[in-house]
Amino acid sequence: MKRLLFATLLTFGFTSHLLQAQDIELTDPTTLTPAEYQIMEVTVEGNKNTREQFIKNASTLVEGSSITYPGGDKLTRAISRLYRSGLFSDIKIFVTDRTSTGISFLIKVEEQARILEYKLKGIKRSERRDLEDLLVLTPGTVITESAIGQAKNTIRRFYEDKGYWYTEIETSTKEVEGVEDRVRLIFDIKPGERLEVKDIVFKGADEFKDRKLRRQIKPLKEDAWWKIFGKKVFKEEEFEEGKESVLTFYRENGFTDARILKDSVYTYEHDGLFKDKTGLKVVVTIEEGPQYKVRDITWDGNTVYSNETLTQVLGFEKGDIFNQNKFEENYSFGESSVSSLYQNNGYLFFQAVPNVTKVAEDSLDIHFDIYEDEIANIRHVSFSGNTRTHDDVVRRTLRTTPGNRYSRDAVIRTIRELGTLGFFDPQNIQPDILPNREDKTVDINYRLDDSQSTSNFEFSGGYGGPSIGVILSARVNFNNFSLKRAFEDGGWTPIPSGDGQKLSLGVQVTGTGYQSYSFGFQEPWFKGKPTSVGVNVSYNLLNYRGSTERNELFSSSVSMGKRLKWPDDYFSTQSIIGYQLYNIEGNSSFLADGTSSLLTFEQVLERNSVDNPISPMTGSKFTLSFEAAPPLPGFSEYYKLTSAYQHHVPIVEKLVLTSQVQYGYIGYFTDDKRSELNKFLVGGTQLQQRQSFLYDNIDLRGYPGGTTTSISPIVDGQKVAGTMYSKYSLEMRYPAVSNEQVQIIPYVFTDAGNSYLDFNDFDPFRVKRSAGLGVRLYLPVLGLVDLSYGYRLDGVTVPNSADVQPGNWEFLFNIGAPF
Template sequence: MRECNSMKKRFHRTVLLQLITSYVLASGALAQTTPTLYPLTLNYTAPATYLIKDIQVTGTNSIDKEAIVTLLGFNAGDTVQIPGPAITDAIQRLWKQGLVKDVAIHASLAADHHVVLTVSITECPRLSAYSFVGIKKKEQEKLIEKIALVKGKVVTDELIKNLQKAIKDHCVEEGYLHTTVTIASVPDPTNADYMQLKIKVDKGEKVIINAIRFEGNQHISSDVLRSQMRHLREKPRFTLVKDVLKKILTLQPIRKQGILWRPFNLQESWNYLQEHVILLSSKFNQAKLEEDKKRVVSYCQSKGFRDAAIVEHTVDKQQDALLNIWMKVEEGRQYRVGDIRWVGNYLYGEESLKQILSIKRGDIYNPLLLQKKLHNNPEGQDIASLYEDDGYLFFQVDPVEVGLAGETVDLEIRLQEGPQVRINKVLIEGNKVAHDYVIRRELRTLPGDKFSKAKLDRSYRELNQLNIFDPAIDILRVPNFLDKTVDIKYKVKDRPKVEIKFSGGWGDEFMFSATLATNNFSLRNLVRSRAPIGGGQTLGLSAETNGAGYKNFALQFTEPWLGGKKPRYFHLSLNKSSEGNRGSIGGKIGLGTRLTWPDDYMALKGSLAYYRHDYEEYDLLGNNEKHTGVLNDLAVNISLERDSTGPNPIYPKEGSKLELHTNFTPPWSWLSNKEHNGLSVPERYGWKEHHQWMLDSSYFIRLLDDLVLNVRGHFGVLGKFPSQGSIGPFERFSLGGGTRLGNRTLRGEEHISLRGYEDGYITPKDKVTGYKGGVIYDKFVLELRYPIISSYAATAYALAFAEGGYAWAQYKDYNPFVLRRRSAGAGLRVYFPLIIGTTIGFDCGYGFDKKTTDKRYNELEFHFSIGMGLR
């Protein structure tokens, strides 16, 4: 036992001795690996090369040390010349990062011609907070987004200078030319490595333009030149009456070259109006001035002054907030067209091309008109479209001035017809909701077909008419010259899947309607237990009320391509309404098809509708007599339509819409073979009996750029069957007010809007039968429209209108050449697809033919409407 204990003690002593020895040896070895460093004496006349033993970084807080070493351009184990360019370049690279405000590299000498480099840096402070003084919160948000000001960013002198410049540039763009920006950097009291920026902005007064003057223009008046400036305008003024009186007193209209001696020119009249009626001032912007100078020069060139130029301009400060702009114009000679020679035309003869060009020898030389006649003429056919509609996608045409003789320009129009191209692939992108087949069935461009620009434009229109995509549809052509084909790519952007729409009107009482609807429903997906969207079908649930007892609920479903192969229209609607002592229920089913004659803008639609109306103690005939009973309404509706308006259905710029509509019931009086004499009102009028015919036409004419004239005409007539005796009380016409939503009486008056008058102002009464409402009416409208906003989020346009109409109780009194109730006014239309999904309208009208005994005689009428009314 003692021997075992003795052996254990010897073993423990041995182990302890080995551990002590190992520690001593390890300590010695560690001491030997730490080099002894000595100051390095630099010799600038004879630099020496050293081997880098180690690189150390000091002074970093948030910057990664490894990143600093990487930026140096050398590592441990490399050789470096000290002093030498490598050290200088390394310091410059660190400076360029903009992360440090001080940097130095120190070298210490180790054994065996080795050096240890120490990089000492002082980091720039970082941004912890910022504040603005002198600008509103909305402007602050715009600026923060524009200059990308984020917390944690390194604060340097360059950053502060860039901030000052960006803020000042932003304010100058807004018209504040005298803006001063002061930025103070303050240490963060909670963190020494961070700074706070105090940004003070003094915008001063907004600078507007007092006057724009031209000098040197001898043939084109300054008024006309000013009107060509789209962005910059003089301060508001109305000098129209003053200028007209001046011209009349000085007999200018009847003098030579006066307005009475010249043919009417719409562009000239528009320019004159713009010059003398300035409602909104414009802020000064140098970039916009340069754009407007180009527009002025282009206009001069369009009048034959080929060499016109603005050779000098000055911007003078009249007051702190007013500027005067002066421009010196050199018109040069006025040129006319000389000889026109065609080169390279093999497919079409010169006579055909000349007819489209419609520019002849002796005409004023207008380069802008020439280009428009050769390429993309929005007002008619052009040479390029002639070829591209026939498949010549690679067609090129270039007008070349080949001779200047005096004041005549000789032209050579060079054509490169190229090969005929066919469509290879039709690609679709961006439709995350709508199925491909919904898009493809509307396209006129099919694989294998000959390329046609006209079909491309038609496809664009048809996709917009679906109203399920952003109107800004991008169509890309990807040509392949080698195999004479082209791929066409349609890039679309879906609109909201489900819309909450509001419709309404405000005349004598407010009417409100709300609709939960989608025009991209898919019944097929619903049956297959998928998300019921993307099929291009319309499904809507609507509710209508006046807040005082009237309620109307409707469910509607529309399939534009019944069967999926041909454009056959199917419609189904169910309706239930109630108000006080009456209620109605019913529905309608309709079919339609697109026609191909005389063109494929035509459509034929028909429907069958039935409604049952129960009433109790109700004035059915409008003669203050109460009755109780049931009124049945079974009617057939047939309409023949042609719609070529476009390209945007919300703001059409061209095309026309015509519709002939008839609504008739069976001849119940003839079928029943009953004598009406002696029958009670509920018995006699148990079924509605009539035939009604309506004709509506609407034409859109683009006048100048986006200025559009809408000309509309409406006509309606109500007839009777021979067995009726006289025209009944149902479906008569009433005019006056704005767009009305529904029909509030069982008589089913056809309400026609006529702005400037109260709702139902024109409701004639038949002297023989006592029935209220006209049996024939007409209405004519002139409406001038100009867009204010055109974007995906909203469309808005201003309008001015003049309209007139009337309704007659007897055929014999009808006179289509006399507008007995006329009005004029102005309005605004706003469309918010992402918010309410329909058009809001505001109109102010004055009726010229009100009776002097009316309560609101000589007063303006204001109309509010939501939705696009047909009439």
């Protein structure tokens, strides 16, 4: 059929997102009467990257369907749909043929440009790199208004998170020579002004001052002249978190109806140092409501525990201000809650349904309906994820045993015990509790993660001063060793592991003549029982170049440890039998030349409830040790008593406060066989003090170690070791980074300690003090590395040399766990 080129039907265009229809151009439009036609044919022109069938389908102009022409809205909707696809910048529809019953159309499109690349202008290189990681603009895709709008929103959010307000973004496209249908998309960015929060105002807050509420709205912070570290910028997510923290604070103080009516953030002019500046003001309007107190507490349905016991566990008395968070913690979630009380006694299916009723204007009645149900027994216990650790090692650690009644405490204790093994990531130990209400049983599965290596290689170096020189130390620790697999074919892959045994090999040398070699092995479960057996052998030699002084020590020991069930199962005991052979030649210190042998017996009693050996969050550790070298023929003698206590308390979130106290005393059975060996020196770190192997070295940050510069008594103008020591430490730390690859734990500390000549000289409050900061780094390969920078508040006298002056900083480096 002859094409009617003169009969252009419709031309549509978008201006400001409004569809406008052009006049229909016919030979005589007034002669046409709207009629219904059948679409005979639809053709497409102008499409280069878009399939023709896609355009037809999107237009809904389907061959064989009917359409009213002229008039109707089917053509208008067709163009609207095509525009909404975002693929075209111009769309026209023409009538190409028309009979008395049929009509044909031509859809002519002009495609949107596609991205060759995009450029970010007007910003710093570092910001450009960060934005490139956030923007999703793939080369070859169509440049649509939606894609550009999304990119702009991403850029604005990026700068809002940095505190920039009124960020302006202009976009443009630029054709690239030699590249058809591809353009360069350019974002011209003006980040605007970085504004700080200068004022936070609370309206409607009558019970608490703004200053107190500002402390609660953290992490949002208000700027002040003394806050010199970091910009106090506004971030939406911090604001939302802060508002919830304010409401939590109100609920903890009895205002359970408190709510935020509205909030606003706006810019305003404030006085600057030299001129007026623009800052942000945050206004929060609060409706406090009444402060509620507890009027009455009642229980119904309880037969196992009395009302008095349950009320005591709940932690509220009549007349107390109602703390909603404490209430929820004490009846349901906490380790000492009402739910825990029942579940620790087997009542897994227990339920406590609270009903808090408001009476009068400011009082609450609390009623609990208790559904105790029956005791649940453990049917099956399993574990998974231990790819490197043998099942027996995990199974012997479990505190939940099939056949026993369920205990929530036992599950928590199992998680703690598995975490302290050091073989599994404590954060990834997850118990799956699978109860079966019909037969009153429960299955427990522990999901473990031992993907990270527990073995590590420690290598360190340092400088111990002119008299010591360069210190080099290396140690390899296999913390999940398997002696059995070491003798099996294919057991070395690359290290025989999986039985939880510990094997360590170490060497330390210095440039001035110190050497140390050590070997240690420990079996934590001897013959399938919770009895540990260990063997340690070491050799130390100190022979400075150009000096007649030569000190040697051969040391060996056998130990046996056992868990105790009384007073509780956190207690353990360890018995150690040791032999030391000393050879001292040309010693310039207080020690006499010659050989000395010691046969020692040591008994250690310990209670350890810390939850993590590297960075404890909770728990305590108490150690009491008595060591004796009896006056046997041919042997030297002494007896030694030491005690140490540490306590870990979480302050807020992950911030932990640790306090430590240590005391020690060495005495003698007789006078004729006593020596200066194994007395106390204080100062430095264990890494430095290993060269002073003739003494018992107590580490103290901020002070150097060694026989000449350590904290110790002076007799006749010469340094000697003390028979008593005291040490105190206070540390606050925060695990800033904690993942499988690395742990970074910064801390601040204060240390104090001293070494005393005898009882007459002992004064627990006459100590050398220091304060400072440090960081612990835990790497699976290197183990725990401790770096501290301590400021000395007191000096140390050094006979015949320069004293260790107060008011100076001391950097110390150590390897090994501090607790």
